[in-house]
Amino acid sequence: MAAPQPIIVIKKKGGHGGHHGGAWKVAYADFVTAMMSLFIVLWLMNSSKPIKEAVAGYFRDPAGTTKLTGGNGKGPGQTPGEGPENTLTVSKDNMSKLKENLQTAIHRVENLNKLKNQIEMTVTSEGLRIELLESAKGTFFDSGSPELNDSGRETLVALANELGGVANKISIEGHTDSKPLARHGGEYGNWELSVDRANNARRLMQESGLRADQVTQVRGYADQHLRKPDAPEDPSNRRISLVVQYVDEGPEKSSDQVSARDLGRREARKQ
Secondary structure: OOOOOOOOOOOOOOOOOOOOOOHHHHHHHHHHHHHHHHHHHHHHHOOOHHHHHHHHHHHHOOOOOHHHHOOOOOOOOOOOOOOOOOOEOOOOOOHHHHHHHHHHHHHHOHHHHHHHHHEEEEEOOOEEEEEEEOOOOOOOEOOOOOOEOHHHHHHHHHHHHHHOOEOOOEEEEEEOOOOOOOEOOOOEOHHHHHHHHHHHHHHHHHHOOOOOOOEEEEEEOOOOOOOOOOOOOOHHHOEEEEEEEOOOOOOOOOHHHOOHHHHHHHHHHHO
């Protein structure tokens, strides 16, 4: 009689996690990342130009200072501990370098290349003066309007992206020509227009890169400081001027750095 054969019982483990492990988690994470990227792209496609420029400026230079510093975060005009954190203080020695960087930033924006003759930058005794000059057709503002047009917004956003990386204070001026402007029954003229344009420029630049405490003055001059006194109605007299001021070097201020308030006090004493 043959010996009984042993009974072999084969047990199969349930489930299918075994050799797959956590691979499904990696695939799911990739899917979520791809969906998030898609939503960001869709959001950007429907965003305004200033927002697109601000996002692009951040990815080009997250710290906002590499163009001035050559990529090491410090420049020739910066003193450790001087100015707001992560910003560069531009001195008289390298203000011309800031001018070059701003011009490069403007030229990078394709739509602004055609406006290069309407944007003037000059290093003066008070700092870097940037002037956005109007034309007969209206370059940065529509004629008689305090609201910035697309070119004006693009230009100021590009400048704000760069200037937000410096510690220097900024003043903004509005100027008009001598052509009378009568709106709202004569209650809105060149004085109001010059102030409103300068303030609208200030508001947009602070939304696009300037720090809240960076603008120290907003001035409206109407036609009292004509760029071309011999042609008072020339369109280029209508302009917005941005002044990147030198840092206060202490009590030894030059006469060019005396504030408008000090001048007012002097005039009051003379009277």
